[in-house]
Structure formats: structure tokens, C-alpha cells
Amino acid sequence: MxxxxxxxxxxxxxxxxxxxxxxxxxxxxxxxxxxxxxxxxxxxxxxxxxxxxxxxxxxxxxxxxxxxxxxxxxxxxxxxxxxxxxxxxxxxxxxxxxxxxxxxxxxxxxxxxxxxxxxxxxxxxxTVWLTPQMDRLFQDGASDRRRFLDRLVWALEPHHAREVAAYENAMAQRNRLLAQERREGRVDPQWLAALEDAMARHGVAAAAARRGLVSRLNETLAGGITGAFPAARLDLHCAVAAALEADPALAVEDRLRAAWAAGRRQDAAAGGAVEGPHRADLLFTHVPKNLPAALCSTGEQKALLIAVVLAHAALIAEARGxxxxxxxxxxxxxxxxxxxxxxxxxxxxxxxxxxxxxxxxxxxxxxxxxxxxxxxxxxxxxxxxxxxxxxxx
Ligand SMILES: Nc1ncnc2c1ncn2[C@@H]1O[C@H](COP(=O)(O)OP(=O)(O)OP(=O)(O)O)[C@@H](O)[C@H]1O
Missing domain, CATH: 3.40.50.300 (P-loop containing nucleotide triphosphate hydrolases)
Incomplete structure (x- = not known):
């Protein structure tokens, strides 16, 4: 072709x-x-x-x-x-x-x-880009890597930003309600259930899109797009994405709804949902050394990032023509x-x-x-x- x-x-x-x-x-x-x-x-x-x-x-x-x-x-x-x-x-x-x-x-x-x-x-x-600010990606917290991944997904699936925003919005409302319940003793359980339903639908959609992109990036990386660069592999650490390997989205949504409904007390004590797609992390591995990127040298980390960015550019080219x-x-x-x-x-x-x-x-x-x-x-x-x-x- x-x-x-x-x-x-x-x-x-x-x-x-x-x-x-x-x-x-x-x-x-x-x-x-x-x-x-x-x-x-x-x-x-x-x-x-x-x-x-x-x-x-x-x-x-x-x-x-x-x-x-x-x-x-x-x-x-x-x-x-x-x-x-x-x-x-x-x-x-x-x-x-x-x-x-x-x-x-x-x-x-x-x-x-x-x-x-x-x-x-x-x-x-x-456009795709790589800037010196991204050098901190491996040292920073999981939320920065999640944002990085979401930006890559968004470039290929523009509706992804809406799914992530809808999930986070429903989760923030649930967190506020749980805090209110802890203070005042009672809130409308149907309201909580409706928010958990929204979290399940949008959260599963977001996790599925992240998982799909990680797997396509890995295929492209394994195909040798990066020439002499060290081969990189990405792993999405996310229980929801892992569940989607085995079960259809609707079944995963049902399980999430049930888990959040059963875990309200625990989530209220923790100040927010303990589990969910908002806990996802993206891990990079330097394949020849079988080492996580966080343990690689600055130059090796840069090379891994370049490899991922070039693979992403190849996916955009494939999708957009x-x-x-x-x-x-x-x-x-x-x-x-x-x-x-x-x-x-x-x-x-x-x-x-x-x-x-x-x-x-x-x-x-x-x-x-x-x-x-x-x-x-x-x-x-x-x-x-x-x-x-x-x-x-
Ligand atoms: N809104 C602005 N108005 C005027 N100057 C600005 C504005 N924003 C940034 N600058 C100037 O732009 C310059 C920074 O440019 P830039 O970040 O492109 O530098 P650079 O050539 O990439 O430098 P480095 O090699 O340090 O990364 C600074 O001198 C800064 O003062």
C-alpha cells in the first residue's frame, strides 16, 4: 500500500x-x-x-x-x-x-x-509533538500519564474527551453526595444510583477507547516503525480495561454499578471512588532491557517517547489519510x-x-x-x- x-x-x-x-x-x-x-x-x-x-x-x-x-x-x-x-x-x-x-x-x-x-x-x-515538559512523564503521577494517553486517544477519537469529562463530572457529583451523606446521614439513593450509572457508561467507554489505542500503538511499535530506537511496549494498568478483555461492555458496566453501590461507605471514608477508570495508569517498558521506563536513563526515556510519538503519528496517518x-x-x-x-x-x-x-x-x-x-x-x-x-x- x-x-x-x-x-x-x-x-x-x-x-x-x-x-x-x-x-x-x-x-x-x-x-x-x-x-x-x-x-x-x-x-x-x-x-x-x-x-x-x-x-x-x-x-x-x-x-x-x-x-x-x-x-x-x-x-x-x-x-x-x-x-x-x-x-x-x-x-x-x-x-x-x-x-x-x-x-x-x-x-x-x-x-x-x-x-x-x-x-x-x-x-x-x-500535529503530534514532543516537548521537554514531557520528559517528566515517567516520574510524574499516574494522572499525567492518563492525560497523555487521553490526548493520544482524542487525536483519533474526538468524542473521547466528552466520555472522560462526563465520567469525571458524574464521579465528582457522587463524591459530593457521599460527603453530604456522611455529614447529614442520608441522601437520595436513586440520585446516587443515577450517577453511578453515568459513571459506568462513560467510564467503560473511556476505558475501552484507551485500551483500543494502547493495543494499536503496541502493534505499530512491534511492527518496527521506530527503526533503530529501542522497542517500547505500553501497558494500560486499569481493572476496567482488563475486564473488557474477557467480558462485553454491558456486563462490565453492570459489575461496576454493583461495586460502586456496594462500596459507598468505603468510598465516602476515602473521600472518593476507590476503584474505577480514573485510577488507570500507562506504563512504558524498554523492551530490550525489559525495564520500566522510570528506571531508564534520560536519553533512553527520550528514545521511548519518540518511538511512541512516531507510532502515534503513523496511526493518525492511517486513520486520516x-x-x-x-x-x-x-x-x-x-x-x-x-x-x-x-x-x-x-x-x-x-x-x-x-x-x-x-x-x-x-x-x-x-x-x-x-x-x-x-x-x-x-x-x-x-x-x-x-x-x-x-x-x-
Ligand atoms: N506573551 C508573550 N509576549 C512577549 N514575549 C513572550 C510572550 N510569551 C513568551 N514570550 C517570550 O518568548 C521567549 C520564550 O520563547 P521560547 O519558549 O520559544 O524559547 P526557546 O527558543 O524555545 O528557548 P529554550 O531554548 O530556552 O527552550 C521568552 O523570551 C519569553 O519572554
């Missing part, structure tokens, strides 16, 4: 976005390297690209934080990209805060026309020369367009002839001749 075409960002325009007063930059290659000192705006650039797709962007920042501050309040900002998903099809996506509108409101334009349909945009553009943009912030710095070479080889082989940043431009030299290079200086991006610009793709 032919690989899916890459989504290509061929031009980016920014106005008053974070550290950029005004920027217009064409991209002519499938691998783009941006180097520069700390604080010159490399991550800001990747963040702007991530915001051209629906969602909160690579830093999860609030819209009002994104406008450039020039000694006062944040200015209205805009980001726009020209994309090609095939040589004959190009389109423009713009986003930002409307002039004179509230600073927390973000709008999207598709080919110049305002659009409210995030689904319409999601059919055309997608185009390969998403890869935004890789400071990923090469932690890798030794061998793993860096493996990363560059994997990127050269993938159909996706990749944007790589780093403080040391020299580490990207092996990409000469393949990548287009830029140097970031405050508010600007200049072509960097150290890496020869490749001929147009």
Missing part, C-alpha cells in the same frame, strides 16, 4: 504571537530545523504551528496568554498557515483572537472564511550520536513533515541536503546556510 501523503506547511505567518511581532516564513522542505539560543522563540514557533489545529496547543496555554506583551496587556494575535496535503490541493488555516474581541476567544478561518466546525479542520490538519506534522522540540539534544542518527533516519523515511528545534545547530549537520535550516533570533527566523537548503520538494 502506498504511504499516505504528508501534510506540508509551506508558509507560516504570525502577528503579535508571543515573542513575534510579525513573521512570514516559507518552508520548502519536509524536514525543517530551527536552532537558536535559549529564549529566542523556537518553542513559540512550534506552539503557533500546533495552534493551527483544533485543541489547546503544545503548551496547553490559554488563548489570552498568547498575545504579545509589549509592556502592557496582551495584544490581539494571529497565526496563519498555508498547507498542502497533496500537490494539487492547498488551503489556508488561520487562528487568533479577533480584533476588538475578548482576549480569551479564539476563532478559526479556513481559506479566509470563519469556521466553527472543528471537525472540518480536523479532517485536514493534525495524511501524515500529521511532527513538532519535535529539543528532542535531539538528549540523544547520543547513534540514536540521533536513528531519529534522523526514521524522519527521513516517514512521509510526515517534521519541525525540529535545538540550541546547537551543529547536531543537525547529518541532515544537510535533506533539511531546510533556520536560525531563530528574537522575533525573527533567518535561513541558516550551515545546513545547505535542499532543492524544492
Amino acid at each position: 502506498a504511504p499516505p501523503p504528508a501534510l506540508l506547511l509551506t508558509r507560516l505567518m504570525l502577528r503579535d504571537f508571543r515573542s513575534y511581532p510579525a513573521l512570514t516564513v516559507p518552508f520548502r522542505a519536509r524536514i525543517v530545523v530551527v536552532s537558536g539560543e535559549n529564549g529566542v522563540g523556537k518553542t513559540n514557533l512550534l506552539e503557533a504551528i500546533s495552534l493551527l489545529c483544533p485543541g489547546r496547543g503544545l503548551r496547553g496555554a490559554r488563548t489570552a496568554e498568547l498575545g504579545r506583551r509589549d509592556g502592557g496587556l496582551p495584544l490581539p494575535w494571529a497565526a496563519a498557515g498555508r498547507f498542502e496535503s497533496a500537490p494539487w490541493s492547498s488551503f489556508d488555516i488561520g487562528t487568533g483572537t479577533p480584533e476588538g474581541g475578548p482576549p480569551e476567544r479564539r476563532v478559526f478561518r479556513l481559506d479566509g472564511a470563519l469556521t466553527r466546525s472543528q471537525a472540518e479542520l480536523a479532517e485536514r490538519v493534525a 495524511f501524515a500529521p506534522l511532527l513538532l519535535l522540540d529539543e528532542v535531539a539534544a538528549h540523544l547520543d550520536a547513534g540514536r540521533r542518527e536513528a531519529l534522523f533516519a526514521a524522519l527521513a523515511a516517514l512521509p510526515a513533515q517534521a519541525f525540529l528545534t535545538g540550541t546547537d545547530g551543529a547536531i543537525f549537520r547529518p541532515l544537510a541536503g535533506i533539511a531546510e535550516a533556520f536560525r531563530a533570533t528574537p522575533g525573527e527566523l533567518v535561513s541558516d546556510n550551515d545546513l545547505p537548503v535542499p532543492p524544492g520538494h
Whole structure:
């Protein structure tokens, strides 16, 4: 089967976005390297690209934080990209805060026309990213890994966010009712049962989606997507997901309802539901060493994360019919020369367009002839001749 075409960002325009007063930059290659000192705006650039797709962007920042501050309040900002998903099809996506509108409101334009349909945009553009903030994933608590997993699921199944939110909302209401029952002696048991019913339906749907994605990621990882990277394996630790291996969803929902109904006193004493999909954790294993990621070195952990992100990009490409943009912030710095070479080889082989940043431009030299290079200086991006610009793709 032919690989899916890459989504290509061929031009980016920014106005008053974070550290950029005004920027217009064409991209002519499938691998783009941006180097520069700390604080010159490399991550800001990747963040702007991530915001051209629906969602909160690579830093999860609030819209009002994104406008450039020039000694006062944040200015209205805009980001726009020209994309090609095939040589004959190009389109423009713009986003930002409307002039004179509230600073927390973000709008999207598709080919110049305002659009409210995030689904319409999601059919055309997608990004996956890896940032230094994600390095803490293996040390942080299970809730961060759950959020990481949910973001990956959401990219493939947009309704997943609603299932997780509905589950958490019902659980929070049940927790409040149980606390009230403990204080006052009695609350309406039917109300509790209705909340437990909602928790069971949405919780099982969320656990099933998480389980489905973990198994598809593992298949892709086992298929050798990551070339010379250490093979990674993911394990979802979740009793509900495990129960779904053996029984149909309706039977698992019934058991959960019964368990929560029987466990109200225990949950009230614990301050919340002791069991449920909200306790799920995602564990990463370094397969050649058979070691949990938390015990691996920083560089090994980085390589595991890269492997998972590339596998995720491959799944998105399969589902959507185009390969998403890869935004890789400071990923090469932690890798030794061998793993860096493996990363560059994997990127050269993938159909996706990749944007790589780093403080040391020299580490990207092996990409000469393949990548287009830029140097970031405050508010600007200049072509960097150290890496020869490749001929147009
Ligand atoms: N809303 C804003 N208005 C003006 N400047 C901003 C705003 N938000 C961030 N900045 C500036 O952007 C710069 C940070 O940019 P960025 O995080 O992209 O740096 P970087 O090049 O990735 O650095 P590092 O190598 O340290 O990761 C900082 O100097 C910060 O002051």
C-alpha cells in the first residue's frame, strides 16, 4: 500500500504571537530545523504551528496568554498557515483572537472564511509533538500519564474527551453526595444510583477507547516503525480495561454499578471512588532491557517517547489519510550520536513533515541536503546556510 501523503506547511505567518511581532516564513522542505539560543522563540514557533489545529496547543496555554506583551496587556494575535496535503490541493488555516474581541476567544478561518466546525479542520490538519515538559512523564503521577494517553486517544477519537469529562463530572457529583451523606446521614439513593450509572457508561467507554489505542500503538511499535530506537511496549494498568478483555461492555458496566453501590461507605471514608477508570495508569517498558521506563536513563526515556510519538503519528496517518506534522522540540539534544542518527533516519523515511528545534545547530549537520535550516533570533527566523537548503520538494 502506498504511504499516505504528508501534510506540508509551506508558509507560516504570525502577528503579535508571543515573542513575534510579525513573521512570514516559507518552508520548502519536509524536514525543517530551527536552532537558536535559549529564549529566542523556537518553542513559540512550534506552539503557533500546533495552534493551527483544533485543541489547546503544545503548551496547553490559554488563548489570552498568547498575545504579545509589549509592556502592557496582551495584544490581539494571529497565526496563519498555508498547507498542502497533496500537490494539487492547498488551503489556508488561520487562528487568533479577533480584533476588538475578548482576549480569551479564539476563532478559526479556513481559506479566509470563519469556521466553527472543528471537525472540518480536523479532517485536514493534525500535529503530534514532543516537548521537554514531557520528559517528566515517567516520574510524574499516574494522572499525567492518563492525560497523555487521553490526548493520544482524542487525536483519533474526538468524542473521547466528552466520555472522560462526563465520567469525571458524574464521579465528582457522587463524591459530593457521599460527603453530604456522611455529614447529614442520608441522601437520595436513586440520585446516587443515577450517577453511578453515568459513571459506568462513560467510564467503560473511556476505558475501552484507551485500551483500543494502547493495543494499536503496541502493534505499530512491534511492527518496527521506530527503526533503530529501542522497542517500547505500553501497558494500560486499569481493572476496567482488563475486564473488557474477557467480558462485553454491558456486563462490565453492570459489575461496576454493583461495586460502586456496594462500596459507598468505603468510598465516602476515602473521600472518593476507590476503584474505577480514573485510577488507570500507562506504563512504558524498554523492551530490550525489559525495564520500566522510570528506571531508564534520560536519553533512553527520550528514545521511548519518540518511538511512541512516531507510532502515534503513523496511526493518525492511517486513520486520516495524511501524515500529521511532527513538532519535535529539543528532542535531539538528549540523544547520543547513534540514536540521533536513528531519529534522523526514521524522519527521513516517514512521509510526515517534521519541525525540529535545538540550541546547537551543529547536531543537525547529518541532515544537510535533506533539511531546510533556520536560525531563530528574537522575533525573527533567518535561513541558516550551515545546513545547505535542499532543492524544492
Ligand atoms: N506573551 C508573550 N509576549 C512577549 N514575549 C513572550 C510572550 N510569551 C513568551 N514570550 C517570550 O518568548 C521567549 C520564550 O520563547 P521560547 O519558549 O520559544 O524559547 P526557546 O527558543 O524555545 O528557548 P529554550 O531554548 O530556552 O527552550 C521568552 O523570551 C519569553 O519572554
